[in-house]
Amino acid sequence: MKTRFSLQTLIGCENIRAPVSEVLKYCNSRRLAVVPQGGNTGLVGGSVPVFDEVIINVGSMKQVISFDKVSGVLVCEAGCILENLVSFLDNQGFIMPLDLGAKGSCQIGGNVSTNAGGLRLVRYGSLHGTVLGIEAVLANGDVLDMLGTLRKDNTGYDLKHLFIGSEGSLGIVTKISILTPPKLSSVNLAFLACKDYSSCQKLLFEAKRYLGEILSAFEFLDNESLNLALNHLEGVRNPLPPAMHNFYVLIETTGSDESYDKEKLEAFLLRSMEGGLISDGVIAQDINQASSFWHIREGVPEALMKAGAVYKYDLSLPVETMYNLVEEMRTKLGNSAKVIGYGHLGDGNLHLNISTPQYDDAILAQIEPFVYEWTSKQRGSISAEHGLGLMKANKIFYSKSHETVQLMASIKKLMDPHGILNPYKVLPHSIVSYS
Amino acid sequence: MKTRFSLQTLIGCENIRAPVSEVLKYCNSRRLAVVPQGGNTGLVGGSVPVFDEVIINVGSMKQVISFDKVSGVLVCEAGCILENLVSFLDNQGFIMPLDLGAKGSCQIGGNVSTNAGGLRLVRYGSLHGTVLGIEAVLANGDVLDMLGTLRKDNTGYDLKHLFIGSEGSLGIVTKISILTPPKLSSVNLAFLACKDYSSCQKLLFEAKRYLGEILSAFEFLDNESLNLALNHLEGVRNPLPPAMHNFYVLIETTGSDESYDKEKLEAFLLRSMEGGLISDGVIAQDINQASSFWHIREGVPEALMKAGAVYKYDLSLPVETMYNLVEEMRTKLGNSAKVIGYGHLGDGNLHLNISTPQYDDAILAQIEPFVYEWTSKQRGSISAEHGLGLMKANKIFYSKSHETVQLMASIKKLMDPHGILNPYKVLPHSIVSYS
Structure with missing residues (x-):
């Protein structure tokens, strides 16, 4: 159990960049766990504290730093709300390469940290392709300036990718540079x-x-x-x-x-x-x-939320067999639940949702681990675009090999030796242990 | 100095996948340095031995493993020659998302390991966006199966990106899964x-x-x-x-x-x-x-090769100021050299080449470090698409911060503790030292 720590005075500073670094340096030295938080719109509990972690909310870092009309490169702070960036770019004749239902409150730093997918991925690809640079603060407070604005840069390992989709567990993303497509009429x-x-x-x-x-x-x-x-x-x-x-x-x-x-x-x-x-x-x-x-x-x-309890699964599957899972689930559950399937067919991404009047352990036992095992057999992903967060951290082996997860854990330990960054998330508890 | 070691018997095996793992296990246990080699078409000395490293050439791993016409996902071995993949896909009505001058001899494993850019990047983006999965063998011989074929997979850290562009210094890429666009008429x-x-x-x-x-x-x-x-x-x-x-x-x-x-x-x-x-x-x-x-x-x-000696620079620069460098170089060198500029303007990538009748240290001294300093001041990249290899490993700080390079070195040490993988390449000698 860690002690709650008030960061009011630090977070109140006008220049927020130094503080993230200072806050982390302080927390790291005192072994205080932190949860980075953006718009808090995630669906897997990745941005909420589990016990007594300090929340580092980057919502006040909402400046557009620069926009280059020739290259279409936008540089901004992590707390910018996606929809505000969409409006800003609209005036310049550009669009964001990602679009998702939560755009009114999700933040670009969270989008990058969770590698958000969404509706335009089929056209513009994933954030691993469109994010050109980031600034991230490591657990010890070191600021990594990788805020390049170049489409091509083969100088050493491209470490920004470690921060894209690692849900704040390797560092806190504070600035982003992203390639935006021209707005077509x-x-x-x-x-x-x-x-x-x-x-x-x-x-x-x-x-x-x-x-x-x-x-x-x-x-x-x-x-x-x-x-x-x-x-x-x-x-x-x-x-x-x-x-x-x-x-x-x-x-x-x-x-x-x-x-x-x-x-x-x-x-x-x-x-x-x-x-x-x-x-x-x-x-x-x-x-x-x-x-x-x-x-x-x-x-x-x-609509699902309004209909009652819902068990949500965000899966990547081969397009050919994707819908079989929905049908098998229906056969399995009979009249006890409504099984619905929708999603990004163009990306092979199924949102499988099971709706029941109220949560019921007997139903859950029929769904899990069946859904995960089914997905794993197809070499699918048990989290296509939502991430693992808290809720699915222990399910990682359904989609990743032991050797691969072991290497993830070693990198986590290297970059965050005291395990202060978003603990209990992303990686399975069995493999990450700290003294 | 390490002892040369004959791998004939191992490399001769029909199933080459196990051998790469076995070779690395053997070399790692005996501290024998290795150089992974594909088509050996690189321009920065990344795939050639410096002293007595063992060459691991993956050229015989040239099978197409699968191709899915619905998703457009190609899975193949690392030694496939790019042009052969282009022909294979042409018959299926698809194209490779990258195209480069060396396509007749470069191999896809090398393309991925060097994050090759080329002519189509402006349309289809970089390999960080189009490569969906890889199989890589680590220094100790462990095989990392990350050969997913999914467009979306947010289960843990996306470690394949560490191998894209790290020039074989973190592992040897043995298989690749890549998204190919439909061939448009x-x-x-x-x-x-x-x-x-x-x-x-x-x-x-x-x-x-x-x-x-x-x-x-x-x-x-x-x-x-x-x-x-x-x-x-x-x-x-x-x-x-x-x-x-x-x-x-x-x-x-x-x-x-x-x-x-x-x-x-x-x-x-x-x-x-x-x-x-x-x-x-x-x-x-x-x-x-x-x-x-x-x-x-x-x-x-x-044409440059035929004209005499040539000093080659592959730079990413802001499009606005890119050509100023060519003009400044001309002013600096006067009649002693021909300075030419060409490249991928759509990606902000300039190939600056300086042609002289023969190599001349006095001319080199006028070019370097001027070119690197100029590029660095513009926050450009001193290697846009060629990589650092042997020739530019020590120049990395012109484009990357010390903190970032330090983290690269830590990851290198974590993944290749004995430094057997492509030594003297990518990272500066000052920062990587092994016992």
Whole structure:
């Protein structure tokens, strides 16, 4: 048990960069554990204290440091809220390479520390590709200046990647440099129905090839997901009434030519309809309709919360077999729970959610470790984009080999010898022990 | 001095995966230094032995293990030659996300280990984004299976990034999983002339915005570079005779619609010509003409070799100030050398080359450390895509802070405690010392 420690005086300083370093130096010397915290929107308990850790919230570090219109490189502090960066860039004619439901409160430092995925990954790739540099403070207070703004830099080991996705357990990210794509003028969104999962999959294959360079999102939800959204979210209407279909797909295109892009999307949809891949569909006629379509997809987690208890799994799986898991879960659970599947089909990322009136250990015992074992057999990931945090730290071996986790633990010990940074998170308790 | 050790019997085995592990285990236990070697096409001496290191050449590990047409994920052994992978994928309707002049002999393991950049980075990003998994053998012979094929996997630290670009000094990459983009049918290439560097820069800004999603390469070369190619390469003709211009730009577009893409490129070029950004230009009419344009750009290094001695620098710099360095170098060296500048303008990557009849220490003294200091002042990189290898290991501090290099050295020591992996490379001698 560690003693709680008031950091008020330090955190109150105007220049917050020095303080993070000072706070860590102080905590490290006194073996006080800390939890780095951004917008606190994570789903796996990565940014909340477990016992008596000191919270280091970087929310007041919210300055844009620079933006270069030629290269599209944005440099900013870790506490910038994603949506504020989106607005800032919009005025400059650029966009952020990531977009997620929590954008109104999540912070870029947290996004980087958790390697947030989201809706645009299929187009712009992961943060390992778009983050060009970071400044991070190590456990002992040393500031690592790796805040480069270069697309190419092969001078030594690229250590910034250690901080991307390590959930604050190797250091606290304080500044970020990120490559932002130009804002393209033409965005189209289609809400489509498919009769079966196999059609969704074929549609994805065709979309990648036919829509090619303008494809910017390919999301799917099943019948149960749409039902939940219709029943629990205010103002949501079925975009394709009256019938309910088995699967729904959202395809977004982003390009630089409005009439050409729309024509291309329409031709693709016509072709897919003739080929039997799509049963029905509609293209958003304006930005409001597009928002309402996105609201359905992005609102599923909220609908789930309103529906009762929910067991959430964020899995990467081979696209071919992904939906089998949802079906197997349904067979297993019968009428005792609603099993829904939705997510980022374009990235092979399934959000499997199991909704019950209340939490029930008997149901949990039917879900776990089944879901993890199933995923592991497919060489999938038991955490695609959410991270391991507190809740899944001990599940790491379902997706990573013992040798690999051992090396992670050695690096953790090297960089944080007293284990003060976000303890009990990410790595399994069995492998990380401190004196 | 270490004893040379014959590995003939081990390397001769059919299944080469076990042997890399066995070889390293053996060498590690006996403190025998090794040099991992792929196609040996590097430019900084990263894959050649310095004293009596054992060479571990992975050239016989050249199997494609799997290819998934839905996800576009290729899994293969490290010794696959890049061009062979390009051909393999071409038959499947896909392309490699990287392309470089040495493709005929460089190997994918070497590409990954050196984080090779090349011509397509502006479109498909760096290998940190496209490599999804690797298998690597550690110094002690442990095999790290991180050969995932998932686009998203946030389970623990993403350790594969340590092996991407660390030039075999932390482990030997034996297998790779990489995301390959679909092959799009329409590729266009324009060879353009600009009156000054500022026009090249503005053209880049406009191209990113106007050509947007179809832009796939933006390369530049100066007058001196073209002259060299014309004088020293066989069968090269000036694409824009008769006048010589100050700068030349190659713009490539890749898209899915031939007529639309060409129309778009033509409209962009017309606009840029009217706006005074381009003085002259030609669009390749067929694949042969496109090859001949690429031959000029890709042939500059060969022309330099034929012209005499050459001092080569591969720098990342802010696009705005990049060419100032070439001009300052010219002023400094006067008539004693030819200074040429070319490279990947779209990525902010300048290849500065200084050509002299023979090597001359007096000239070298005028170039170095000036070039490194200049680059460092701009927060540039003294090795954009070539790596540090043997030749630039001691220059790392021009681009990385002492704290960062110190952490690199600690990680090196953790992962390779006896320093057997590619010694004298990447990290400065002052900071890595072994008993």
